Amino acid sequence: MYLYRLATGRGGSHALQESGTVTRLNRRGWMGGVLAVLFAAGCQQGGANRVVEVLPDPLLRPSHRPAPPKQPPTPEKPRVARGPHDGWVPAGGISKRWQCIVIHHSANDRDTPDGMADWHVQRGWDELGYHFVIGNGVRYPDGQVHVGSRWPKQKTGAHCKVPGNYYNEHGIGICLIGNLNRHGPSARQMQALTELVAFLMVRCNIPAERVYTHGGVTRKTECPGRHFSLSEIRRRVSRESVAAYAK
Ligand SMILES: [Zn+2]
Numbered sequence: 001m002y003l004y005r006l007a008t009g010r011g012g013s014h015a016l017q018e019s020g021t022v023t024r025l026n027r028r029g030w031m032g033g034v035l036a037v038l039f040a041a042g043c044q045q046g047g048a049n050r051v052v053e054v055l056p057d058p059l060l061r062p063s064h065r066p067a068p069p070k071q072p073p074t075p076e077k078p079r080v081a082r083g084p085h086d087g088w089v090p091a092g093g094i095s096k097r098w099q100c101i102v103i104h105h106s107a108n109d110r111d112t113p114d115g116m117a118d119w120h121v122q123r124g125w126d127e128l129g130y131h132f133v134i135g136n137g138v139r140y141p142d143g144q145v146h147v148g149s150r151w152p153k154q155k156t157g158a159h160c161k162v163p164g165n166y167y168n169e170h171g172i173g174i175c176l177i178g179n180l181n182r183h184g185p186s187a188r189q190m191q192a193l194t195e196l197v198a199f200l201m202v203r204c205n206i207p208a209e210r211v212y213t214h215g216g217v218t219r220k221t222e223c224p225g226r227h228f229s230l231s232e233i234r235r236r237v238s239r240e241s242v243a244a245y246a247k
Helices: 002-008 010-054 056-060 113-122 166-170 187-204 214-218 230-236 239-246
Strands: 100-105 132-134 145-147 171-176 211-213
Touching (some): 100 214, 166 171, 187 230
Parallel strands (some): 100 171, 100 211, 132 171
Antiparallel strands (some): 132 145
């Protein structure tokens, strides 16, 4: 009803008037549209040829041919690489003497395994005190595991002195290069440490509870630094990651 009244009464004339306005507007719009099209056509005059010449060309290029069907995704690499890595298993095998692992830091970001070995010799030791050193990317590659000269000989360490010398006799010494009192180890160092510790745990039958820190054993040093988390490395060498080495 309301709509009918609008169409036939005053509302109707209003509608007509509105309609006229709309028509005028539309006409203006139409004219504007024509002008716009002409203007645009003028703009594209020069480009039209280029478009015609250029557009089909890439379609003929090999890179634009339909992509070959996708290969099935390659299986993800195991989170922990499977050993043995270079030099991790000495030619003569691994001694049965090892019962635990002791983790250290070098306390200096600019250390290198060779520099540390020189320093240890200067201090009166026969060679590098640790069995393994892991680089931090400053002067030795990030996450690279250096096999110390003691390891091929399966020789007592010189890294964790206590009365009775248990941790040097039976502990595998691993040193992370860096001052971990100032910052944490790099992600690659932690990954390399995880792989190395997991590998040694399996090969030497060492449980996660016998992965120690230098300071945790002696209570006389902050080594391997306030930013190193033993619980984190123990969590990482979970059964799953260790299992990768057990196969
Ligand atoms: Zn230490």
